[in-house]
Amino acid sequence: MENTIPVLEIKNVSKSFPGVKALQNVSLTAYKGECLALIGENGAGKSTLMKILSGAYSMDEGEIYIEGKKVNIHNPAEGQKAGVGVIYQELSLVRQFTAVENLFLGRWETAPGGVVKWKEMKKQVEDFYKSLGLHFNLNVPVGRLSVAQCQLIEITRAVFMNSKIIVMDEPTSSLTNTEVEILFDLMKRLQSQGITIIFISHKLEELFRACERVYVMKDGCNAGEFQLRDINKDTLVRAMVGRELKNYYPRKTNTPSDKVVLEVKDVDDGKMVHGVSFQVHAGEILGFSGLVGAGRTETMRAIFKAEPKAKGHVYIDGQEVSIKSPADAIRHGIAFATEDRRYEGLVLPLSVAHNISMANFDSICNKAGFINLRKERALAEKYKDNFNIRTPDVNKKVGELSGGNQQKVVVAKWMNTNVRVFIFDEPTRGIDVGAKAEIYQLMVDIAAQGNAVIMVSSELPEVLGVSDRILIMREGKITGELLAHEADEESIISFAIGG
Ligand SMILES: Nc1ncnc2c1ncn2[C@@H]1O[C@H](COP(=O)(O)OP(=O)(O)OP(=O)(O)O)[C@@H](O)[C@H]1O
Ligand SMILES: [Mg+2]
Structure with missing residues (x-):
């Protein structure tokens, strides 16, 4: 399936921190319903770019368009309103709250007189999860659920808040193989609903499985854009580190002794x-x-x-x-x-x-x-x-x-x-x-x-x-x-x- 409607256009974004030029004229386009990979060495600027998109950081220069309209995102609330949801390397759910409380965080529905409508809220969340084919215990604090479940809840929270673009910054780093499968499954479902996913990971095999297209960043700049089906891991690594990386594993110079x-x-x-x-x-x-x-x-x-x-x-x-x-x-x-x-x-x-x-x-x-x-x-x-x-x-x-x-x-x-x-x-x-x-x-x-x-x-x-x-x-x-x-x-x- 070829996607042709741009949902997100990032144009010439630059950002400096004291002593670091984190981003220099970075541009990126993402299409409706695609899973776009974003890769680069540590410090290349991936998270910074995504934080600008979500409103956690402000940019020095550049423009962002969502569904063709120029947006000005100055803080996370505006990012959310513009339809951007970001799942960071560190999870941000409130551990003492249930999934329902987390999904409605900051916007609990109340009846006249201020009574929180728990029942209605819970019903909405139940229906929502049913539509995604997921099941969580909605009665316990999320802190008691596994890391993987929290991760899925965090992602679904972004969907629940009507995000059109969901950024996942190294989402699989603490998941088991089966949990990764569940995550990939969820990603496919979201894509089929027209949601665009930007996927950041250092696990290259995963990118080849989950994504169609990849942007490579290097030292805060664009360093290539590829259709993943056209390239192999070595090409990707070369674009990323700027040189051939022949041996991933070192020659063993150590010899175990009997001691x-x-x-x-x-x-x-x-x-x-x-x-x-x-x-x-x-x-x-x-x-x-x-x-x-x-x-x-x-x-x-x-x-x-x-x-x-x-x-x-x-x-x-x-x-x-x-x-x-x-x-x-x-x-x-x-x-x-x-x-x-x-x-x-x-x-x-x-x-x-x-x-x-x-x-x-x-x-x-x-x-x-x-x-x-x-x-x-x-x-x-x-x-x-x-x-x-x-x-x-x-x-x-x-x-x-x-x-x-x-x-x-x-x-x-x-x-x-x-x-x-x-x-x-x-x-x-x-x-x-x-x-x-x-x-x-x-x-x-x-x-x-x-x-x-x-x-x-x-x-x-x-x-x-x-x-x-x-x-x-x-x-x-x-x-x-x-x-x-x-x-x-x-x-x-x-x-x-x-x-
Ligand atoms: N809040 C900050 N204050 C100062 N410098 C920052 C800040 N956030 C990021 N940087 C710097 O900006 C550069 C890009 O960092 P960024 O976190 O975007 O890299 P990354 O591509 O996400 O790397 P990784 O793969 O290691 O997560 C780095 O040099 C980093 O030190
Ligand atoms: Mg990062």
């Missing part, structure tokens, strides 16, 4: 983890695979004592260590780069430099305990270069960096510590292809220095491409173990789902 660096026995958190025991060797990258919810993150949190009630034994280099808090874990040489960078990994209002130096003040403090700012800066500059962290200045607040660049800071934060065991939980979530390759290389380098590396990942190609050995978890237990060179996607999945 056990980390051993854990009978880890149990009383909830999601039940008697998990395993070893990691010097020079080894141990992959943890399994479905979302299998208890992998919880196992790591238990080892790190981020979960105070967790039980179990932890041995480092053969010695049992007592870990009562994350601070103990760090002292014993365990680093944990968490999957949830916004809540656990970073302090968003602090600078890039402070965040990088945070896990190891010893190396940048003088004897009296004062931070040596010159040293801190030098350290931060080093990691900025090594990881290609896109920021004009290491004194910039981390919260102002693009999502993927924030993730690089999380990893950098742990790199300067004296660590024996590195735990990476979904280290490449939201990271562009070029930066992914850099992070893989980094893990191999860390292991090659004789350290133990654990990588929790839901991306099977990544688990297979980077690990030496793979443990698979299901329902809080380890259900399989494979050497990476003997494993394939099918063998991992069969352990993960219990075939």
